[in-house]
Amino acid sequence: MPIVTEQLSYVYSPKSPFAKQALNGVTLTVADGDFLGVIGHTGSGKSTLAGHFNALIRVQSGRVEVDGIDLRPKKLDFKLLRSTVGMVFQYPEYQLFDESVERDVGFGPRNLKIPPDEIAERVRESLEMVGLDYEGVRRRSPFELSGGQKRRVALAGVLAMRPKILVLDEPTAGLDPRGKAEILELIRRVKKYMCPTVIMISHNMDEIAANCNKIAVMSGGSLVCVLPPEELFTRGDLLKEHGIEMPAVTRIANALADRGLDIPRSLVREDDLVAAIVAAKRGAIKAATPAKPERAQKAENNIPHTDAVKDAAKKGGDECVTFR
Amino acid sequence: MRDVSIGQYYQTDSVIHRLDPRVKLVLAVAYIVMIFFIVSFIGYALGFLFILILVLLSRVPPLQVLRSLRMILFLIIFTFVLTVLFYRGGGDDLLFGWQFIKIYKTALINASKMALRIMLLVLGPSVLTLTTTPVELTDALERLLWPLAKIKLPVHELAIIMSIALRLIPTLVEETDKIISAQKARCAEFDSGNIFKRAKALLPVLIPLFVSSFRRADELAFAMDSRCYRGAVGRTRMKVMRLALRDLFAVLGFCAVFFAVLLLTYNWFGFGFIPLLTPGGY
Known part of the structure; x- marks a missing residue:
């Protein structure tokens, strides 16, 4: 059980006129291998919750346990904790500082007092993990890289500590669609090969739906629910009450189902949607074949049209306007 | 902070x-x-x-x-x-x-x-x-020092520099907090060792802070330029003090x-x- 919180509450500037309840009795369990998405409006307590996981924000009331470490005592093995939980903040590229990429990525391991030859290896490993050419970038200044590359270097700087749990606060904010896709691809790769448990805060439902196996909905400092995406995005009441947008894929599925296509409304991933559409079309053809072979022939010809739907699904949000 | x-x-x-x-x-x-x-x-x-x-x-x-x-x-x-x-x-x-x-x-x-x-x-x-508010104060100062503009003292420019500086203090404090958190997450230590070690430990905070201040200054200059800011000459006020x-x-x-x-x-x-x-x- 890597992360357990129980009745976790937090107040900013307590006992002052500016006191603000940021967390209110949050009880949450994140299991090994989870890809947890955290959603909620600005000020709903997402970042405060995430800050607790590596003791950047200390426990005021309630309990937090991370990978068997109780975070309540004042004195903690911060190095152990912070190398267990890698935290990637919003716009992580703004934290780059050192003269070369190599040294910047090695900052974490150096603080952990790891021997130099192992640091070099970790730096190579994490730069390759984020898809950068190690020999090509290691001696360059982080400030002369492009925006997307900088973000990768910053991510590598966290990965170089070899965390078991990765916490990401809006990792795709401010990137173009391609950069977003690349970063998400990279996060999936990290989860697969390096760091099995990932927690991602995001405002983008498409990203959340496509990657997470559990979604925590926060509102006004409280945890509303933790549900798998297939369930959350079919709960119209929850979506409406907390102003949560549906992912494009689910909207397309709903629009098609409204028009009579026989597909489930709970689809959240592009591939599933495409498969469901193909299956539904095939089913329609099979049903039609015995009665009117002529029309069936026509329908068979229609199958390639699913490619168009697939394209539409790939393009995501913009295209689904036509389905509304 | x-x-x-x-x-x-x-x-x-x-x-x-x-x-x-x-x-x-x-x-x-x-x-x-x-x-x-x-x-x-x-x-x-x-x-x-x-x-x-x-x-x-x-x-x-x-x-x-x-x-x-x-x-x-x-x-x-x-x-x-x-x-x-x-x-x-x-x-x-x-x-x-x-x-x-x-x-x-x-x-x-x-x-x-x-x-x-x-x-x-x-x-x-x-x-x-x-x-x-600090902005009101600098405005007041500008108005009170107006006679000095007659002897070519750039009163308006000084006032705007001051109000921009004051405006940016909370932003920079917030930025500093964020950078400190980010470096702490990479196990940086700011409160141990002798004075030289501590000063050196501040570099990972100061450098990103400088970089972002320059970026902000650049962006602000562009934003002011694009709204035709030309200094004091012919400038009217939104809030006229009466x-x-x-x-x-x-x-x-x-x-x-x-x-x-x-x-x-x-x-x-x-x-x-x-x-x-x-x-x-x-």
Whole structure:
């Protein structure tokens, strides 16, 4: 059980006129291998919750346990904790500082007092993990890289500590669609090969739906629910009450189902949607074949049209306007 | 980092908040002059009464005002102790003597007065900054220094530099907090080792902070340029400051207090009750 919180509450500037309840009795369990998405409006307590996981924000009331470490005592093995939980903040590229990429990525391991030859290896490993050419970038200044590359270097700087749990606060904010896709691809790769448990805060439902196996909905400092995406995005009441947008894929599925296509409304991933559409079309053809072979022939010809739907699904949000 | 309280404006609506910032600024300067005319304890009492009335009128919680004293508490104690210990004036009013430590009554009285004076000096301007936004203050300063623009002093530019700087302080503090958190997440330590180590440990915070300040400055310059900012020439104001009746009352009220202070000190008219209020010249 890597992360357990129980009745976790937090107040900013307590006992002052500016006191603000940021967390209110949050009880949450994140299991090994989870890809947890955290959603909620600005000020709903997402970042405060995430800050607790590596003791950047200390426990005021309630309990937090991370990978068997109780975070309540004042004195903690911060190095152990912070190398267990890698935290990637919003716009992580703004934290780059050192003269070369190599040294910047090695900052974490150096603080952990790891021997130099192992640091070099970790730096190579994490730069390759984020898809950068190690020999090509290691001696360059982080400030002369492009925006997307900088973000990768910053991510590598966290990965170089070899965390078991990765916490990401809006990792795709401010990137173009391609950069977003690349970063998400990279996060999936990290989860697969390096760091099995990932927690991602995001405002983008498409990203959340496509990657997470559990979604925590926060509102006004409280945890509303933790549900798998297939369930959350079919709960119209929850979506409406907390102003949560549906992912494009689910909207397309709903629009098609409204028009009579026989597909489930709970689809959240592009591939599933495409498969469901193909299956539904095939089913329609099979049903039609015995009665009117002529029309069936026509329908068979229609199958390639699913490619168009697939394209539409790939393009995501913009295209689904036509389905509304 | 949250203790940087230059922008300590307390948002509420009160008659003091609504006063013209120019009037407040001029009165604050006059108030500081007034403090130096106070010589007796009853005069200090009058000063504190004045501040108390201001605070009550301004609807700022008194604790918030006292917070400004907390920062100079050390200074007050330090000056008090030094004044008491190193007083070498009188000889007949020794209260306590042990070896080289001699404590005189006059020293105690002088030191108390000095402490009271420092407190008043801090409280007045903090009422000003609690009830006036930094932007209002720089605007007021710009308007008051207007005559200097006639002798080619770039008053407007200085004012805008100041208001931009003030505006950016909270932003930079927030930015600093974020960067510190990010570096702490990479196991950076800021509070261990000797002074050189600590200074070096600040580099991972300072460099990103500088970089982002330059970026911000660049973006701001572009934004100002794109909105045709050309400096002071031909520029009109969104908020035109106009004197209201309440400003007149404020000035009159303050003049009354100032006059009372002067009267307590100099007793021009030879009132019999004033010496009674200041027994023994204290």
